[in-house]
Amino acid sequence: MIAALSLLAYALMLALAGPRLLRASSWADRAPRLAIAAWQALTVTVLASLALAGAALTFPTVTVSRDLAGLLQACIMAIQEQYASPGGAAAGATGAVLALTILGRTLWCVGRGLAGMALERARHGRILDIVGRDNKQHGIVVLDSDEATVYCLPGRRRRTVVTTGALQALDEAQLAAVLAHEHAHLSERHDLILGFSRALAAAFPGIALFRLAAAETARLIELRADDAAAARSGRLTVAGALLAVASPGKTPLPSIALAAGGAGAAARVRRLIPPHNPLGRARTAAGSLAVAALLTLPVLLLGGPAAAAAGHNLCPGISTSASSPAA
Ligand SMILES: [Zn+2]
Numbered sequence: 351m352i353a354a355l356s357l358l359a360y361a362l363m364l365a366l367a368g369p370r371l372l373r374a375s376s377w378a379d380r381a382p383r384l385a386i387a388a389w390q391a392l393t394v395t396v397l398a399s400l401a402l403a404g405a406a407l408t409f410p411t412v413t414v415s416r417d418l419a420g421l422l423q424a425c426i427m428a429i430q431e432q433y434a435s436p437g438g439a440a441a442g443a444t445g446a447v448l449a450l451t452i453l454g455r456t457l458w459c460v461g462r463g464l465a466g467m468a469l470e471r472a473r474h475g476r477i478l479d480i481v482g483r484d485n486k487q488h489g490i491v492v493l494d495s496d497e498a499t500v501y502c503l504p505g506r507r508r509r510t511v512v513t514t515g516a517l518q519a520l521d522e523a524q525l526a527a528v529l530a531h532e533h534a535h536l537s538e539r540h541d542l543i544l545g546f547s548r549a550l551a552a553a554f555p556g557i558a559l560f561r562l563a564a565a566e567t568a569r570l571i572e573l574r575a576d577d578a579a580a581a582r583s584g585r586l587t588v589a590g591a592l593l594a595v596a597s598p599g600k601t602p603l604p605s606i607a608l609a610a611g612g613a614g615a616a617a618r619v620r621r622l623i624p625p626h627n628p629l630g631r632a633r634t635a636a637g638s639l640a641v642a643a644l645l646t647l648p649v650l651l652l653g654g655p656a657a658a659a660a661g662h663n664l665c666p667g668i669s670t671s672a673s674s675p676a677a
Contacts (some may be wrong), residue, residue: 354445356651357403362395364644365559368392372566377637379621381629382573384637386543389411389563389570391641393550394557399648401452406652407445459553461546470606471505478509486514488529494516497599501609502532504541511607524591527583528610531591534578535608540571544608569614576618580626589622 372378378385426503482491494500495513498520502510510532512525520528535541544567551564579588596615603609629637 351441353652354403357399357406357648360647360651361403362398364396364399365557368396369559369562373562377464377633378566378570379573380627381503381634382570382577383638384629384634384641386567386570386574387641388637388644389547389567390543391644393547393560393563395648396445397452397456397550397646398645399651401449402648402652403449404445404449404452408442408449455553456550459625460546460549463549463552467541467545467606468505470604471503474503474604474606475505475509476506478503478511482511488512488525490529495599495601497601498595498611499599499601499603499609500528500532500595500611501588502535503604503607504536504539508536510536519594520591522591523583523587524594527579527588527591528595529611530579530582531575531588531610532608534575535571538571538574540575540608541606544568544571572614572618573621575608575610576622580622585622585626589619592619592622600631 369392372385372388378388458569478491478493482493484490485492489510491511492508493511493513496515498516498518499513500511500516502508509531512528516528517525544564547560549562549569551560554560576588576592579591583591592611592615595609595611596619597611
C-alpha cells in the first residue's frame with residue numbers, strides 16, 4: 351500500500367508542479383530540445399506512476415528467494431490472503447481498474463492517432479502526386495498558389511512543399527533557411543513527438559497536464575526547427591524568412607503538416623532577433639539528469655526498497671513478508 355500511495359502522490363505532485371517548473375523562466379526557449387524531452391518525460395512518468403500504483407494495489411507483494419517454486423507459492427498465498435478480505439479485494443479491484451484504464455486508453459488513443467496520421471499522410475500525398483510539381487534542384491514539391499506557404503509531409507515518402515507564392519516571397523538564402531527548418535522537422539520526427547502528445551491529450555482530456563504538454567510541444571518543436579535552421583543560415587535570415595511566410599493562408603493545411611510559418615511566428619521572429627543565448631552545458635547536463643530521474647523514480651519507488659531489503663524481488667511491489675497485503 352505504501353508503494354501505491356507513494357506512486358499516486360508522485361504522479362499528483364508532478365501533474366500539479368511539473369508544468370509550472372517547465373514553464374518557469376525562459377530556459378525552455380533557450381533549450382527547446384531538452385524542454386521537449388522534459389515534457390515527454392513528465393507525461394510518460396505521470397502515466398507510468400499511475401499505472402504502477404494500480405498494479406501495486408492489484409497484486410500483493412512478496413519477498414522471495416531464488417527458488418522459483420518458493421516464489422510461486424509465496425505469490426499464491428499472498429494473493430489468497432489479500433483477496434480474502436473485503437478491503438483487500440476492493441483495493442485490488444480499484445488498482446486493476448486504474449491500471450487497465452490508463453494502459454487501455456493510452457494504447458487505444460496513441461494507436462488511433464498514429465493510424466489517423468498515416469491515413470491523412472497517404473490522402474494528402476495522393477493530392478500532391480496530382481497537383482504538385484517536383485523541383486529537383488531544391489528537392490521540393492511546388493504547388494501553384496498565391497499564398498506564401500511552406501510545410502513538410504513526414505513519413506516514408508517525406509516531402510517538403512513550397513507554394514509558388516512562397517518562392518516569389520523568399521530569396522535564395524531565406525528559401526534555404528525554411529528548407530532547413532522543414533528538414534529538422536522531418537529528420538527529428540517531430541510529427542511523432544507531436545502526435546504522441548496530442549494522443550495523450552485526447553486520451554485524458556480532463557487532465558490539464560496533457561493539454562499543456564501538447565500545446566507546449568507544438569510550440570517547442572517550432573523553436574527547435576528554427577534553431578536548426580539558424581545554425582545553417584543565420585538567425586536574422588530565418589527571422590526574415592518566417593516573416594515572409596508567416597501569414598496564415600486561407601487554405602487550411604492538413605493537421606499532419608508541419609509548417610514553417612503560421613501561429614506563433616511573430617513570437618518566434620522576436621526570439622530570433624537578439625543574439626543566440628543557449629543554455630550552458632552545465633545546466634543542460636543538469637536538465638538531462640533531471641529528465642532521467644523523472645523516468646527512473648517510479649521504478650525505484652516500486653522496486654527499490656524491496657531490492658535493497660531482499661536482494662532478489664521478482665514480484666510486483668515490495669514487502670518484507672511473504673504474506674503481507676498489497677504494498
Ligand atoms: Zn515548423
